[in-house]
Amino acid sequence: MYLPENIITNADLMKVMDTSDEWIVERTGIKERRFATRYKDTSTTMGVEAAKIAIERTGITSQDIDFIVFATLSPDYFFPGCGVLTQRMMKMKEVAALDIRNQCSGFVYGLSVADQFIKTGMYKNVLLIASETHSYALDFSTRGRNISVIFGDGAGAVVLQPTTNSNKGILSTHLHSDGSEAELLSMMNPGFHAGRFMSEKKPPIPEKPYGGLFITEDLLEKEDLYPFMDGPAVFKKAVIKLPEVIMEALDKNDLKISDINLLIPHQANLRISQYVQHKMGLRDDQVYNNIQKIGNTTAASVPIALCEAWEDGKIQDGDLICLAAFGSGFTWGSALLKW
Ligand SMILES: CC(C)(COP(=O)(O)OP(=O)(O)OC[C@H]1O[C@@H](n2cnc3c(N)ncnc32)[C@H](O)[C@@H]1OP(=O)(O)O)[C@@H](O)C(=O)NCCC(=O)NCCS
Numbered sequence: 250m251y252l253p254e255n256i257i258t259n260a261d262l263m264k265v266m267d268t269s270d271e272w273i274v275e276r277t278g279i280k281e282r283r284f285a286t287r288y289k290d291t292s293t294t295m296g297v298e299a300a301k302i303a304i305e306r307t308g309i310t311s312q313d314i315d316f317i318v319f320a321t322l323s324p325d326y327f328f329p330g331c332g333v334l335t336q337r338m339m340k341m342k343e344v345a346a347l348d349i350r351n352q353c354s355g356f357v358y359g360l361s362v363a364d365q366f367i368k369t370g371m372y373k374n375v376l377l378i379a380s381e382t383h384s385y386a387l388d389f390s391t392r393g394r395n396i397s398v399i400f401g402d403g404a405g406a407v408v409l410q411p412t413t414n415s416n417k418g419i420l421s422t423h424l425h426s427d428g429s430e431a432e433l434l435s436m437m438n439p440g441f442h443a444g445r446f447m448s449e450k451k452p453p454i455p456e457k458p459y460g461g462l463f464i465t466e467d468l469l470e471k472e473d474l475y476p477f478m479d480g481p482a483v484f485k486k487a488v489i490k491l492p493e494v495i496m497e498a499l500d501k502n503d504l505k506i507s508d509i510n511l512l513i514p515h516q517a518n519l520r521i522s523q524y525v526q527h528k529m530g531l532r533d534d535q536v537y538n539n540i541q542k543i544g545n546t547t548a549a550s551v552p553i554a555l556c557e558a559w560e561d562g563k564i565q566d567g568d569l570i571c572l573a574a575f576g577s578g579f580t581w582g583s584a585l586l587k588w
Contacts, residue, residue: 278519282544353576401544407554
């Protein structure tokens with residue numbers, strides 16, 4: 250994992266918007282988060298820092314990587330993606346690079362993609378990175394406070410390899426989506442939608458015959474260039490779908506809730522994790538949370554938590570680890586790993 254050095258407390262946010270430590274801690278559990286350093290950190294550079302550690306701990310070099318999967322909703326460029334920028338920065342061979350755009354479930358989706366390529370025998374060393382630089386583009390005025398207090402920056406990475414040990418590895422992954430409420434957690438602008446899905450917010454048609462609809466004067470004037478979140482709707486859906494997809498993974502493998510050594514849920518909001526824990530009857534030591542110090546780092550949250558838990562000795566050989574994530578799309582998924 251890689252975390253940028255700037256620690257931003259709730260008190261720091263109180264200096265730029267109307268919020269309070271009590272409100273943030275009570276509703277989200279977050280006390281502080283990290284923000285990237287301008288002109289230094291990007292999603293790619295932070296992902297590369299995490300990747301270097303993952304590659305070193307695997308005992309290989311970047312030359313051995315044969316597939317890069319990069320999950321982010323905050324890419325350095327609109328295109329090309331962070332995958333190719335990683336290939337360039339790490340001076341890798343001309344290997345495949347794929348960007349995943351599944352927001353909070355990006356790492357679990359990426360893990361599933363990587364797992365399929367390993368299991369078919371196509372690739373031997375897959376580098377999966379998840380990295381986010383939310384702080385560059387959130388609305389830090391009071392208008393954006395329901396969103397901007399939640400998110401933080403950071404990166405996590407893993408290397409996946411085949412194994413002949415049938416008692417180890419990814420047992421199964423389970424992915425889902427429901428786009429019926431796609432806009433409830435979204436950043437629609439800038440975009441190529443030309444107002445197609447909007448009843449009220451259609452951008453005025455520019456006078457020129459073609460183009461001009463990606464970023465309009467109107468969007469700039471209204472500052473309509475920030476993420477939108479219907480927090481209560483996200484909360485309600487997450488606490489239904491997370492237990493469902495965890496049970497799906499357990500059922501598929503004939504396992505029980507009590508078999509889980511550690512559940513690492515996406516760090517969306519401490520209240521969501523606690524709700525899921527209680528609903529499933531999991532003990533405190535069966536669930537790992539670090540959102541209090543890191544905030545919600547979207548795709549990066551699961552691998553950062555996984556890394557921290559492993560470094561803290563909370564994951565032992567042979568443990569059954571469950572990863573589960575839910576987020577914008579909506580998309581959600583789970584993975585069961587035998588460590
Ligand atoms: C975002 C969330 C914390 C908001 O909590 P909530 O209790 O649902 O709050 P609401 O959005 O209903 O807003 C309640 C009030 O708090 C205010 N508020 C919102 N953000 C605030 C902030 N940072 N500080 C102070 N007040 C805030 C609102 O303006 C509203 O005020 P009003 O009643 O005067 O209109 C909560 O809905 C949530 O956690 N949802 C899940 C979000 C999530 O996990 N997102 C990540 C998904 S991957």
